[in-house]
Amino acid sequence: MFTERLLRDKRGASLEVNERARIEGAISEVKTFGPRKIVARAGEPLTNSTLLLEGIMSRYLDDRTGLRQLVAIHFPGDFLDLHAFPLKVLDHDVATLTTATVATVPHAEIEAIGDEMPQLIRKLWFATLLDAAIHRAWLFRLGRLDATGRVAHFLCETNARLFSAGLSDGRRFALALTQADLAEICGLTTVHVNRVMRQLREEQLCLFRSSLVEILDPAGLAARAQFNPAYLYIDDDSQLPSVQRPK
Amino acid sequence: MFTERLLRDKRGASLEVNERARIEGAISEVKTFGPRKIVARAGEPLTNSTLLLEGIMSRYLDDRTGLRQLVAIHFPGDFLDLHAFPLKVLDHDVATLTTATVATVPHAEIEAIGDEMPQLIRKLWFATLLDAAIHRAWLFRLGRLDATGRVAHFLCETNARLFSAGLSDGRRFALALTQADLAEICGLTTVHVNRVMRQLREEQLCLFRSSLVEILDPAGLAARAQFNPAYLYIDDDSQLPSVQRPK
DNA sequence: CGAAATGTTGAGGCTGGTCAAAGCTCGTGG
DNA sequence: CCACGAGCTTTGACCAGCCTCAACATTTCG
Numbered sequence: 001m002f003t004e005r006l007l008r009d010k011r012g013a014s015l016e017v018n019e020r021a022r023i024e025g026a027i028s029e030v031k032t033f034g035p036r037k038i039v040a041r042a043g044e045p046l047t048n049s050t051l052l053l054e055g056i057m058s059r060y061l062d063d064r065t066g067l068r069q070l071v072a073i074h075f076p077g078d079f080l081d082l083h084a085f086p087l088k089v090l091d092h093d094v095a096t097l098t099t100a101t102v103a104t105v106p107h108a109e110i111e112a113i114g115d116e117m118p119q120l121i122r123k124l125w126f127a128t129l130l131d132a133a134i135h136r137a138w139l140f141r142l143g144r145l146d147a148t149g150r151v152a153h154f155l156c157e158t159n160a161r162l163f164s165a166g167l168s169d170g171r172r173f174a175l176a177l178t179q180a181d182l183a184e185i186c187g188l189t190t191v192h193v194n195r196v197m198r199q200l201r202e203e204q205l206c207l208f209r210s211s212l213v214e215i216l217d218p219a220g221l222a223a224r225a226q227f228n229p230a231y232l233y234i235d236d237d238s239q240l241p242s243v244q245r246p247k
Numbered sequence: 248m249f250t251e252r253l254l255r256d257k258r259g260a261s262l263e264v265n266e267r268a269r270i271e272g273a274i275s276e277v278k279t280f281g282p283r284k285i286v287a288r289a290g291e292p293l294t295n296s297t298l299l300l301e302g303i304m305s306r307y308l309d310d311r312t313g314l315r316q317l318v319a320i321h322f323p324g325d326f327l328d329l330h331a332f333p334l335k336v337l338d339h340d341v342a343t344l345t346t347a348t349v350a351t352v353p354h355a356e357i358e359a360i361g362d363e364m365p366q367l368i369r370k371l372w373f374a375t376l377l378d379a380a381i382h383r384a385w386l387f388r389l390g391r392l393d394a395t396g397r398v399a400h401f402l403c404e405t406n407a408r409l410f411s412a413g414l415s416d417g418r419r420f421a422l423a424l425t426q427a428d429l430a431e432i433c434g435l436t437t438v439h440v441n442r443v444m445r446q447l448r449e450e451q452l453c454l455f456r457s458s459l460v461e462i463l464d465p466a467g468l469a470a471r472a473q474f475n476p477a478y479l480y481i482d483d484d485s486q487l488p489s490v491q492r493p494k
Numbered sequence: 495c496g497a498a499a500t501g502t503t504g505a506g507g508c509t510g511g512t513c514a515a516a517g518c519t520c521g522t523g524g
Numbered sequence: 525c526c527a528c529g530a531g532c533t534t535t536g537a538c539c540a541g542c543c544t545c546a547a548c549a550t551t552t553c554g
Contacts, residue, residue, distance in 0.1 A: 012335060043477065061387040063473055069390035071383040083380075086373040088259060091380045091478035114369075118361060125372050126333040128379065133330075133338045135382035136318040140308040142389035143316035143434030147542070178500065187390030192542055194502060209501095210551085226310055230290065231338035394510065425532065439510055441534060456533095457519090 002027060002053060002103050005077025005165045006127075009238040013126040022117060026109035027051070032101045039102075040094040046084040048104045052076055055100025056176060059092050060184065070185045071138070072131060073097075073158075077165045083128045085110050098176045133231045142187050145226065150186040151196045153225035155206055159215060160229045164238060171218065176211045249274060249300060249350050252324025252412045253374075256485040260373040269364060273356035274298070279348045286349075287341040293331040295351045299323055302347025303423060306339050307431065317432045318385070319378060320344075320405075324412045330375045332357050345423045380478045389434050392473065397433040398443045400472035402453055406462060407476045411485060418465065423458045 003020040007013050015023075030053070033039060039057070040046060052074050059072040059080075071092060074080055084090055085107050114121045134157070141153045158175065162168035179193045186193065200206040205221045207214040215221055250267040254260050262270075277300070280286060286304070287293060299321050306319040318339060321327055331337055332354050361368045381404075388400045405422065409415035426440045433440065447453040452468045454461040462468055 013333075059383075061383065061391075063387070063391045067391055069387045071386045083376045086260075086369060087376050087380070087480065091480075092383060114365060118365070122333060122361075125375070128372070129330045129334050129375060132375065132379040132382060133334070135379060135386065136306075136308065136339055139318045139382065139385055139389060140310070140316045142386060144308075144310045144314055180500080189543060190501085191503090191544080194500095195542090198502085233334065233336075233338075427532080436511060437533085438512080438535090442510085445534085 002030075002051060006051065006079060007123060008077060008166070009164050009235040010126070010130065011233045011235050013123045013233075014235070015120075015123065019117065019120045019123070022113060022120065023051075023105070026105045026113065027103045028106050028109070029104040030101065031104070032099065033096045035096055035098050035100075038093060038095045040081065040084075040090060042090055042092050045089055046081060046107075048106050049079065049081045049084055049110065051103040051105060052078045052080055053101045053103055056097040057094065057100050057102075058097050058181075059094050061092050068184045069187065070181075072134065073185065075158075075162060075165060075167065079124070079127050082124055083131070097181060130233055133233065137231050147186070147188050147192055148196050148199055149225050150188065151182060151193060152200065152205065152221050153227050154182065154185055155208075155213060155215065156218075156222050156225050156227035156229075157232070159213070159218075160232055160234065164232070164234045171215045173213050174211055175208070175213045249277075249298060253298065253326060254370060255324060255413070256411050256482040257373070257377065258480045258482050260370045260480075261482070262367075262370065266364065266367045266370070269360060269367065270298075270352070273352045273360065274350040275353050275356070276351040277348065278351070279346065280343045282343055282345050282347075285340060285342045287328065287331075287337060289337055289339050292336055293328060293354075295353050296326065296328045296331055296357065298350040298352060299325045299327055300348045300350055303344040304341065304347055304349075305344050305428075306341050308339050315431045316434065317428075319381065320432065322405075322409060322412060322414065326371070326374050329371055330378070344428060377480055380480065384478045394433070394435050394439055395443050395446055396472050397435065398429060398440060399447065399452065399468050400474050401429065401432055402455075402460060402462065403465075403469050403472050403474035403476075404479070406460070406465075407479055407481065411479070411481045418462045420460050421458055422455070422460045 002024050003015065006020070006023070007015050028048070054076050057074040057080060058070050059074075060068045060070045062068045080102070081090065081094065110124070137157065141150050145153055159168050159170070159173060162173045163170050167173060179197065180190045182188075183190045183193045188196070197208055200221075203220075205215070205217050205224060207216065221227075249271050250262065253267070253270070254262050275295070301323050304321040304327060305317050307315045307317045309315045327349070328337065328341065357371070384404065388397050392400055406415050406417070406420060409420045410417050414420060426444065427437045430437045430440045435443070444455055447468075450467075452462070452464050452471060454463065468474075
């Protein structure tokens with residue numbers, strides 16, 4: 001069950017049964033962290049990567065004044081810190097946002113997988129490149145969208161990712177983030193995120209309250225966000241309902 | 248000579264002589280593009296990756312109104328589109344900024360390298376992860392720095408990258424970009440980049456005119472940018488002169 | 495039930511955007 | 525060898541979007 005969501009529905013990189021078994025066999029430990037706990041710090045040598053089984057985790061950089069910029073957010077099924085295997089040391093911190101359960105995979109095991117199953121290593125490489133593609137979409141979001149567009153873009157992306165992991169029905173999904181978290185993701189202040197949420201509500205695009213996101217108008221929200229899900233490399237067969245592909 | 252700068256001085260991932268020879272043997276073609284030419288478009292299937300030998304190239308996403316956000320910039324020695332090997336299709340456009348000479352490496356050759364030299368494939372993976380680390384630094388730049396900080400951060404990064412490629416002496420380097428290019432990198436307007444450059448000049452931090460960058464006060468510029476070069480994974484031995492490591 | 499965290503709203507200010515015009519630089523052709 | 529023009533840089537006036545600070549409401553949870 002541990003790898004059920006890993007690379008699920010990813011174009012050309014979904015896992016075979018034996019590949020999933022190999023990864024599950026590589027797990028050395030399963031543990032649970034409380035909410036808002038730092039799991040790894042920039043600069044520390046890492047000897048494990050972690051598979052997120054439950055909860056939400058984040059990667060972030062912080063500035064001199066302690067303000068954070070999230071550079072990635074992870075949901076169940078994501079293979080976290082896979083990049084720490086070749087890089088050895090992280091350039092950012094990793095923390096939980098909610099309570100989170102993770103499976104630990106020692107780098108020595110990944111090393112062994114590399115010898116045994118080169119095709120699988122290729123898929124793990126793919127997974128890290130997917131993270132990079134998401135980074136690029138986030139750069140677009142921060143560099144070219146206004147506040148409302150940024151939040152809308154994040155919500156569209158999250159909906160698509162959770163849908164592909166089986167955690168959204170395409171319009172509604174649980175999301176245990178605060179407005180302060182959204183602010184750290186979108187490069188805004190908490191106060192302004194609040195105003196943006198009100199605007200999205202008033203425009204009948206999207207609701208977000210008590211940790212539940214409800215997209216009222218998927219096409220409208222995507223348009224406001226200039227959202228094009230191609231960068232998520234999700235298999236065409238598992239297409240989101242009622243989200244047209246722009247362009 | 249083609250691979251002279253590839254992964255040079257990268258911590259734990261510099262290339263051995265035979266590895267460089269193997270990559271050079273994989274080159275199918277060398278060609279030159281004029282300035283501001285689109286080399287690959289988002290969505291196209293790619294069967295080659297390219298090694299940048301000379302000139303400057305960019306990867307970007309554009310919004311509905313045609314405004315671009317650069318998501319990466321590449322200098323000689325960079326292996327471009329290496330991520331296209333596992334991803335098969337790009338999520339962004341690739342274009343030259345200046346006249347650029349590139350060597351083409353067919354994906355079939357990379358495939359073969361994977362069988363022959365697994366250690367080398369690991370290093371190529373590392374190279375793609377380095378790009379991702381740079382993406383993260385760019386996210387910090389866009390999300391948490393003001394206009395002056397963003398430009399300063401980009402100039403610090405570029406100095407460090409070019410220094411590691413042997414193309415900067417640590418304070419002065421050629422950079423054939425326009426202020427409009429800086430704007431597309433930093434998520435600003437051309438007009439405002441111009442004001443920022445004046446400010447950096449007046450504060451005696453940095454000069455940039457006729458395609459030449461001159462950093463007058465490396466420590467001051469790095470402080471203004473909150474720049475910490477750790478994410479570039481440059482070997483400690485080849486440290487930039489007169490840039491202290493913050494923190 | 496009470497405390498702490500989160501969400502909401504308002505007033506006012508500053509950063510960076512917009513629009514517009516003028517100065518520079520450099521390559522090209524007359 | 526100079527005149528021209530295209531692209532780039534510079535500057536000013538004005539304005540909007542987002543931030544700051546502050547207070548208060550609401551939700552969550554022990």
